[in-house]
Amino acid sequence: MARSVDNPLALALLGLLMERPMHPYEMAAVLRERGKDASVRINRGSLYDVVAALEGQGWITPTARVREGNRPARTVYELTGEGRAAFAVRVEEQVRTPRREFPLFLTAVAYLGALGPAGAAAALRERADRLRAAIADDERALREALASGAVPRLYVIEAEYAAHMTRAELDWVTAVAEEIDAGTLAWPGEPAASAPEKTKGTDHDLSG
Known part of the structure; x- marks a missing residue:
């Protein structure tokens, strides 16, 4: 089974649903409110794609359809037992195991x-x-x-x-x-600057 939870946005969405059921629009709003859009990329297309993938894997499930004013009805999702377990395992793995990243x-x-x-x-x-x-x-x-x-x-x-x-x-x-x-960091073809030598005092210097 593909590990959708490897996607940082998937991990963030599962984390939100640990708190309470939400619809995707609310998920995006809460992530932005908490400043998590600095660490995960949030846009409408990618968010709904990840939600669909998580639902396909059985990690989240729709629980209700809500309508606010004249807006289209929105599907509210909650975490399943399997999703909760997958989320916990992945969080623990990522916290315990450093990985070399390549920014x-x-x-x-x-x-x-x-x-x-x-x-x-x-x-x-x-x-x-x-x-x-x-x-x-x-x-x-x-x-x-x-x-x-x-x-x-x-x-x-x-x-x-x-x-x-x-x-x-x-x-x-x-x-x-x-x-x-x-000038202390050597450059190709350019020698690094050496530290200035300390000037030794003389009898004349000491006497002023």
Whole structure:
């Protein structure tokens, strides 16, 4: 059987349905309200595709049709026993087992030398500025999600993890840019700058 729960959006939807039954529109709204659209891609087509796949695997099941005003009726889904078990197993596996991931930045930074010292330092400084802005946005969204007290911290704790990871990346990017500016990071064809020698004092120096 295909493991639809490997899809990050599927995992997020199953997690929501652990709380209560919902229709897909509500699922999307709650994910965005909690800032989870920063970690999973949410659009109407992909969401309904994942919902259909989860229903096909027997992990969720429709329980009701609801109509709000003049809007079309919406199908409410709930988690099945099989879906609850599959969700718990997958969460435990992902928490316990680190996996090597391959983000685009990791691929690009391997070829930092192609930009030359000035270009590389400028690119890293610009990335650092954008990381600072992203951290500020994420922290603001987390504060807003928790402000009302309606959302338990545990439901948005991944936002804390993401902020910590972004801050760690910011520290590394900033440090490398500073090394390039200082000339201590060797570039192909350009020797790394050596540390300045400490000047020894003389009798004349000491006497003033």
